[in-house]
Amino acid sequence: MFAIKVENLRKRFGNVVAVSNVSFSVEKGEVFGFLGPNGAGKTTTIRMLTGILTPDVGKVVIEGINLRENQIRAKMKMGVVPETGNVYIDLTAKQNLYLAGRFYGLPKNILEKKSEELLSTLGLHERRNDFVRTFSKGMKQRISIACAIIHNPQILFLDEPTEGLDVQSRRLILDIITDLNKKGSTIFLTTHNIEEANRLCERVCIINKGEIVAIDRPEKLRGTFDKTQSIEVSFDRSVNSDLFTSGFISKIEMYGDKLRLYTNDPDKTVKHIVALAEKKDLRIISMTICGASLEEAFVRLTGGEK
């Protein structure tokens, strides 16, 4: 049985078609990434999947429940971390968790136990009685996630959960997501952080201009574009990229203090770099051969690179 099944979803705002004919399914226990550039239709789709927005056409089934026919029952199965879903800053951390838990009908003893447990896991136990208005962005996001998982949802929807967070908060949140998934929850993650999707997701769906352009495992998507490889090299001093121009190098880019050379023939390119370095008396600090990345697949699929 699928955790999420979506059929021909369509949503229009005025003359703009935000989402068109979106269909996919997510298996139980899967971490599913939903990727796309800004304005691609990610948030509109997640809002339709979580019952916040009603689709013009199409069907959403959550754990076997038709969302349109039985919205409340379907919502009870899910936890949602909305993109703009701030927590209540006029309530304390604990009050926010209690509020969320009470909406899901948790009994008081379980609510008490669960909120204590979550606040400790999230490193906020000492601040549990402080008003959220005094919290940093990362701390607020941790509370937001705690509110979404207080009832142990079968499916967790996260819309850009680590956007704009510090490294510690981001790592903590990613660990929580991984941990929840290990316990059996299905994770639906929208992000434009390719690295995050690559690290967490078993499958990714790429959406662009409201339409799905690819659904596959990250490695398979990378493989689609594996023909072009790149070599990243850094020297002990700055060099002009024109120096390496050659017939078998399709493109050269500067990446900080490194040069990235795109080629279909890595062997020839490496020998070419070494020979030039020898000739120009350049010391090679580092050199890495990279395959096509998921980011490259994403950029190509979404038309970011012509």
Next chain:
Amino acid sequence: MKHSVFLRGVIVTAEKNIRIYYNKAPVIIFGLLFPLFMFFAFYMGRKIDVSVFFPGFLAMALFFTASSVGPLITPWEKQAGTYERLLSFPVSINTIILGDVLAGALFGLIITSIAMTVAVFFLEIAVNNLILLAITIILGSLCFASLGVLLASPSVRSPSHIMMFSSLIRFPLIFISGVFIPLTELQGGGRILSYISPLTYLVDLFNASLTGTSVFFPVLDIFALILFTCGFLFIANRFHKRNLMKGL
């Protein structure tokens, strides 16, 4: 099961509103201070019988208090970014609307009950029919809390815009509803206008329960207030649904 989840959603939403919005400045200014200042402005230094005008004052207090919470909630939540979170919980738009109405109605009910108690003990205001008075306060609270929620439905992100808009709607009503001029003295156009104001029926019901005299039959007043409440809720539902995503 379904009804219990719905009821729980309404109660939790109302509790959340009580915790967060009762002490917000616009609620205190428009819900508490304003009717009090209006009372002082009208009655202080004038030789008038307080007991004659008290039903009107009580209706005005209930009108302002009950309708002051509702207009604030949705714009405030949209501005703070909490509205989407609220919608993601197992609630429907009706749950949210009724939770907002309940919070507004309780505010009106509590403040008006306090004002009534003070009046009975310190101003020696007599109560002619206690049951009718209780029904009037409950019904009036629900009616004007529903009006408050309806006033919150236009799609604006700033609460101050809604507070201005709601004042624009609420203020004229107090001048055509028998608060300052008794209903029996309203003539011509003023009298006709008073019929379309829900506040008129509340003033009349307070007159019936406190002094035993009223322009309409109390049953008719009750019926009118129920009708207005249903109408406000129905229109609020439509507008809130239509403007759900605006300002998110």
